[in-house]
Amino acid sequence: MNEVLRSAGLTCLKLLNDAGYEAWWVGGCVRDGLLGRPVQDIDITTSALPEQTMECFQSQGHNVIPTGIKHGTVTVMMQNFPIEVTVYRTDRDYQDHRHPRSIQFVRSLKEDCARRDFTVNALCWHPELGLQDYFGGQQDLKMKSIRCIGNPCQRLDEDALRILRALRFSAALDFTIESETHAALFQKKELLRVLSAERIAREIEKMVIGRRWPEVFTVYHELLAVLFPQLPALQSPAAIQKAFGAFRLCPRITLPRLACFFLVSQQTPLAVCLDQAQRWSRQLKLSNHDRKSLTQLVQNQNRPLPKNRIDLRRLIYELPDLSTEWIQLQQALRRLSAKQAGQWIAAIEEIQSSDCLTLKQLAVNGYDLIAAGCPKTEISVCLNQALSAVIEDQVPNQKEALLTYIQQQAKPESQD
Numbered sequence: 001m002n003e004v005l006r007s008a009g010l011t012c013l014k015l016l017n018d019a020g021y022e023a024w025w026v027g028g029c030v031r032d033g034l035l036g037r038p039v040q041d042i043d044i045t046t047s048a049l050p051e052q053t054m055e056c057f058q059s060q061g062h063n064v065i066p067t068g069i070k071h072g073t074v075t076v077m078m079q080n081f082p083i084e085v086t087v088y089r090t091d092r093d094y095q096d097h098r099h100p101r102s103i104q105f106v107r108s109l110k111e112d113c114a115r116r117d118f119t120v121n122a123l124c125w126h127p128e129l130g131l132q133d134y135f136g137g138q139q140d141l142k143m144k145s146i147r148c149i150g151n152p153c154q155r156l157d158e159d160a161l162r163i164l165r166a167l168r169f170s171a172a173l174d175f176t177i178e179s180e181t182h183a184a185l186f187q188k189k190e191l192l193r194v195l196s197a198e199r200i201a202r203e204i205e206k207m208v209i210g211r212r213w214p215e216v217f218t219v220y221h222e223l224l225a226v227l228f229p230q231l232p233a234l235q236s237p238a239a240i241q242k243a244f245g246a247f248r249l250c251p252r253i254t255l256p257r258l259a260c261f262f263l264v265s266q267q268t269p270l271a272v273c274l275d276q277a278q279r280w281s282r283q284l285k286l287s288n289h290d291r292k293s294l295t296q297l298v299q300n301q302n303r304p305l306p307k308n309r310i311d312l313r314r315l316i317y318e319l320p321d322l323s324t325e326w327i328q329l330q331q332a333l334r335r336l337s338a339k340q341a342g343q344w345i346a347a348i349e350e351i352q353s354s355d356c357l358t359l360k361q362l363a364v365n366g367y368d369l370i371a372a373g374c375p376k377t378e379i380s381v382c383l384n385q386a387l388s389a390v391i392e393d394q395v396p397n398q399k400e401a402l403l404t405y406i407q408q409q410a411k412p413e414s415q416d
């Protein structure tokens with residue numbers, strides 16, 4: 001764990017303890033810490049009421065933001081890390097299968113843990129008191145098992161997001177889902193309809209980064225069918241298995257690449273593919289960046305494979321943020337072997353660090369062209385022509401050579 005984050009989390013516990021309150025690290029930070037995975041943030045659960053927590057930190061000069069007072073949560077800024085501190089609470093009367101109508105502050109840590117989703121997410125830790133594990137979370141961590149606390153159907157009924165969280169943790173942690181929880185996921189699958197597209201996208205994004213996503217997609221394709229009725233590829237175990245085989249060797253999959261793979265595998269005409277890409281982007285609520293990436297990958301799906309350094313430069317120039325993605329897609333589509341893909345990716349990295357690929361890196365700029373007598377209106381065209389020539393190895397990236405080249409290009413026009 002990042003040392004500063006750790007120290008910030010420990011300081012929070014100490015300040016709360018010194019003020020007479022109980023306080024524990026809880027949830028993802030404890031789970032991931034025990035698994036030896038990177039810890040991104042620390043959540044604290046405490047016996048202090050939100051106002052008491054605010055008073056405790058503000059009196060020591062710390063910035064506290066009342067981010068979720070209604071739910072008993074405040075965010076303490078500690079050594080530049082936002083640490084969420086929530087009072088021991090239970091959730092009551094869930095409405096719309098998503099949000100508790102009200103919460104109740106409770107006295108004991110155990111009651112607070114009992115409201116949580118999975119046993120592995122209800123582990124608490126304190127530097128002097130050690131681990132607190134009321135629901136067998138440690139055993140489940142050992143068994144690599146995702147298990148609801150208490151009655152799984154009730155847990156999922158309370159908050160439908162937990163259905164996707166179960167799949168996400170299974171994919172990301174490489175855990176299986178315990179049988180009663182597994183059965184409840186199918187029983188409660190219709191609840192998935194209440195989730196917002198943003199929530200779904202966020203969970204799916206985290207899912208596909210995980211190693212186990214192909215199994216999760218395959219076993220739970222009926223759930224994906226509820227989420228994405230218009231995306232047949234995501235519901236077909238055969239298509240998922242194919243994608244799994246294709247991406248077996250890729251260290252980290254991005255959603256646009258995976259989506260593009262499914263689309264391209266269908267072997268539909270480009271226009272249909274592009275249309276589907278638009279629809280998928282909307283349904284999966286992809287960010288603008290991912291949406292653009294997906295469209296560009298689809299548009300370039302049949303681009304010829306690079307044969308030499310110039311082709312690679314052109315690829316980087318035309319798909320600046322996507323050249324590596326594109327190579328990995330070609331590997332998944334079996335047009336490149338893993339070895340070749342690795343070599344191209346290494347070559348791309350080398351070219352990006354040494355070659356001229358952007359106007360900024362060009363050895364001439366607009367002022368040089370004006371000084372050489374180039375009309376202002378033609379500067380942009382001339383610079384782009386020069387860059388293109390450098391990329392194509394027609395001229396070295398040197399000022400004199402470039403000015404001569406630009407003048408030569410301009411000549412025929414000026415003679416007209």
Ligand SMILES: Nc1ccn([C@@H]2O[C@H](COP(=O)(O)OP(=O)(O)OP(=O)(O)O)[C@@H](O)[C@H]2O)c(=O)n1
Pocket residue numbers: 026027028029043115116117118121122159161162165
């Ligand atoms: N629908 C939810 C969401 C969260 N929690 C509880 O709140 C904790 C913190 O939630 P969150 O920060 O969303 O997830 P993490 O478990 O910390 O995992 P990650 O940060 O990797 O998403 C969880 O561990 C769990 O105990 C829950 O019971 N039900």
